[in-house]
Amino acid sequence: MTRCLLTKSVTFDAAHHLHQGDESHPYRRLHGHSFRLDVSVEDEADGKDHWVRDFAELTKAISDVRNILDHSFLNEIEGLETPTLENICSWVADRLKPTLPNLRRVSVARPSLGEMCTLEIGF
Numbered sequence: 001m002t003r004c005l006l007t008k009s010v011t012f013d014a015a016h017h018l019h020q021g022d023e024s025h026p027y028r029r030l031h032g033h034s035f036r037l038d039v040s041v042e043d044e045a046d047g048k049d050h051w052v053r054d055f056a057e058l059t060k061a062i063s064d065v066r067n068i069l070d071h072s073f074l075n076e077i078e079g080l081e082t083p084t085l086e087n088i089c090s091w092v093a094d095r096l097k098p099t100l101p102n103l104r105r106v107s108v109a110r111p112s113l114g115e116m117c118t119l120e121i122g123f
Helices: 055-069 085-096
Strands: 003-016 031-044 103-110 115-120
Touching: 003 055, 003 103, 031 055, 031 085, 055 085, 085 103, 085 115
Parallel strands: none
Antiparallel strands: 003 031, 031 103, 103 115
């Protein structure tokens, strides 16, 4: 058997503001980003289909979360009142764990800024 890490990526655009920094800090003003969300599952490739997970199932699970985040004001989403990359990773992981029990990694990036946060999930 071969152990594999499968990753599916989607993008979304959203607005937010952060409370960190002094009053003049630019993060405190409403602004938006184009985000990339990478979700990885890990397991042994099964003997029947020779895959860890059907990418269609992975796509469906991620799309449900993406649709909540896309073109939204992140601060208004329950659990994302402080929408840092770290909190977005945790929020996504909490929503995906019930559907993707072999969830291993969630990454959220702002590619135009060269910034990314990755949450590693053990099982």
